[in-house]
Amino acid sequence: MEPLTIVSSRTPAGPLLEVAGDLDHSNAHHLRTAAVGAVVSAGLMLVMDLGELGFCDSSGITALIAVRNHLVAVGAGLILVAVPETLRRLLHLTGLDQVFELRDSHRLPSH
Numbered sequence: 001m002e003p004l005t006i007v008s009s010r011t012p013a014g015p016l017l018e019v020a021g022d023l024d025h026s027n028a029h030h031l032r033t034a035a036v037g038a039v040v041s042a043g044l045m046l047v048m049d050l051g052e053l054g055f056c057d058s059s060g061i062t063a064l065i066a067v068r069n070h071l072v073a074v075g076a077g078l079i080l081v082a083v084p085e086t087l088r089r090l091l092h093l094t095g096l097d098q099v100f101e102l103r104d105s106h107r108l109p110s111h
Contacts, residue, residue, distance in 0.1 A: 002054045006034045014044035014076070020052030023060035031060070035067040042075030051082030061096070068100065079103055 002021040009016045015038035023031060040046045046067070068078045081103045083091070091097040 004030055006030060008034065008038060011047055013079070014038075014040055014046055016047045016049060018049045018052070020054075022055040023053060023063070024055065024057045025059035028059040028063035031063045032066055032070075036070060040071055040074065040076040045077045045079050046071055047079045047081060049081050050084060050087065053084055053087065056084075056087050056090075061090070061094075064100070065096070077101065081105055 001024075004019070004021040004023055004027040007018040007020075009018070017031075017034055017038060019031065035046060035048075038046055048064075048067075064080070071078050079101045082105070083102050088097070088102065091100060091102070
């Protein structure tokens with residue numbers, strides 16, 4: 001098991017959380033705490049980079065749903081970027097790929 005690390009920074013769209021390691025029942029609450037602590041205002045997006053996520057169990061997915069629900073309640077949004085293929089497949093199988101906004105990169109598209 002790889003320890004979970006969460007590094008916070010800012011993007012033009014809002015806060016960025018870089019999540020690395022294993023997300024499971026023993027540490028899913030850390031993700032919720034970090035996301036709520038990111039203080040996302042209405043109209044902004046919390047960007048969560050999962051490119052270094054090694055493992056995610058059902059507790060981790062539940063934490064992602066809880067984070068999304070919290071953000072929606074305050075009028076903000078959530079973007080998951082660099083989602084590992086195993087998690088992307090699981091999100092697709094459960095229909096959650098229709099709930100979460102998935103992107104390959106946290107760079108904003110140019111207009």
